[in-house]
Amino acid sequence: MEDKRKYWDPEKETMPLDKLQELQGKRLQVLATLAYEKTSLYRRKFDEAGIQPSDIKTVEDIRNLPLTDDVEDIRNRPLSDRLTILPREIERFNSTSGTTTGMPEPIPFNKKDTDTLIDAEAQGRWTVGVRPNDTAQILTNYDISEMGYDRLGATFLLLSAGRFMLDKQIMINKTAGVTVLEHFPSQLKRFASQAQELGINVNDLPLRMIIGVGEPLSNSEKIELEELFGAPVMTMWHMMESGPIAAECGARKGLHIFSHRSILEVVDPETGELLPDGEEGELIVTPLLYETMPLIRYRTGDVARILPYEPCSCGRTLPRMSLIRGRVSQITDRKGKKKGRL
Numbered sequence: 442m443e444d445k446r447k448y449w450d451p452e453k454e455t456m457p458l459d460k461l462q463e464l465q466g467k468r469l470q471v472l473a474t475l476a477y478e479k480t481s482l483y484r485r486k487f488d489e490a491g492i493q494p495s496d497i498k499t500v501e502d503i504r505n506l507p508l509t510d511d512v513e514d515i516r517n518r519p520l521s522d523r524l525t526i527l528p529r530e531i532e533r534f535n536s537t538s539g540t541t542t543g544m545p546e547p548i549p550f551n552k553k554d555t556d557t558l559i560d561a562e563a564q565g566r567w568t569v570g571v572r573p574n575d576t577a578q579i580l581t582n583y584d585i586s587e588m589g590y591d592r593l594g595a596t597f598l599l600l601s602a603g604r605f606m607l608d609k610q611i612m613i614n615k616t617a618g619v620t621v622l623e624h625f626p627s628q629l630k631r632f633a634s635q636a637q638e639l640g641i642n643v644n645d646l647p648l649r650m651i652i653g654v655g656e657p658l659s660n661s662e663k664i665e666l667e668e669l670f671g672a673p674v675m676t677m678w679h680m681m682e683s684g685p686i687a688a689e690c691g692a693r694k695g696l697h698i699f700s701h702r703s704i705l706e707v708v709d710p711e712t713g714e715l716l717p718d719g720e721e722g723e724l725i726v727t728p729l730l731y732e733t734m735p736l737i738r739y740r741t742g743d744v745a746r747i748l749p750y751e752p753c754s755c756g757r758t759l760p761r762m763s764l765i766r767g768r769v770s771q772i773t774d775r776k777g778k779k780k781g782r783l
């Protein structure tokens with residue numbers, strides 16, 4: 442089956458910017474109301490900030506809401522403080538990697554949220570260029586990614602194909618004719634060198650695209666990997682709580698932000714002050730469509746820029762962001778003094 446659709450969600454991806462912001466404002470009102478009425482965490486945070494959900498009228502009003510901190514608001518508090526549903530209504534759990542706090546946190550989803558998550562996973566892959574006639578190999582072990590490929594109709598190797606051993610994964614990649622390889626960028630060189638030892642030149646594989654996720658990747662590393670594999674390295678930025686938040690398109694001038702799904706802001710990591718488009722700082726995400734465990738202005742700890750707005754040659758109207766430069770903790774020292782330019 443060949444699918445000639447250009448966009449996963451044509452209406453949302455080509456919406457005029459003012460309409461998109463209007464939609465974000467409406468979705469934010471719903472989310473803020475739910476979070477305030479159903480969770481003790483946000484009731485307390487809103488009350489402390491002296492703000493009511495009814496004060497949220499447009500997307501710009503988000504800046505009046507308090508930030509959500511990974512340690513103070515999430516790790517140091519029970520899950521029940523953030524849940525809007527009864528524990529028995531949870532359909533499945535994902536977890537964070539525990540990069541910041543050293544402890545993976547459970548991320549609950551009800552049935553509706555699971556469906557939203559799978560749709561986001563599919564939209565991310567569709568945006569980087571995966572199509573139903575592709576065969577994908579996912580080496581990140583994220584089963585939810587697999588569901589995204591399934592949703593868009595692509596063929597994929599089950600995570601267990603190759604029995605989690607690199608040699609076998611490389612061999613099955615070759616024999617199955619994989620066209621899309623999804624992996625952590627830092628592991629791709631090892632994949633190539635191990636293939637070499639098995640007598641396989643990765644440049645000879647029928648790979649059409651590599652998808653790099655889960656780690657920062659600089660432009661120079663990207664170019665180096667593209668030369669090594671002889672295929673473009675497309676990037677996505679995602680959170681375990683919400684799936685892909687932004688993905689690179691064929692124009693390859695930044696990652697389109699799925700603004701109908703999330704509100705993305707950039708703040709100065711020291712002061713929490715909002716920064717204008719074009720300036721680098723900590724990414725703050727508000728996933729708009731998840732109801733099980735609302736997150737409002739969540740501090741991701743990742744550093745990047747929202748690019749000054751301009752239309753994209755791919756036809757999408759969604760704003761774009763830069764590649765992730767790293768973690769706030771790597772770029773600032775313990776006292777918060779800047780090491781690099783932020």
Ligand SMILES: [Zn+2]
Nearest residue numbers: 690692753755
């Ligand atoms: Zn584009």
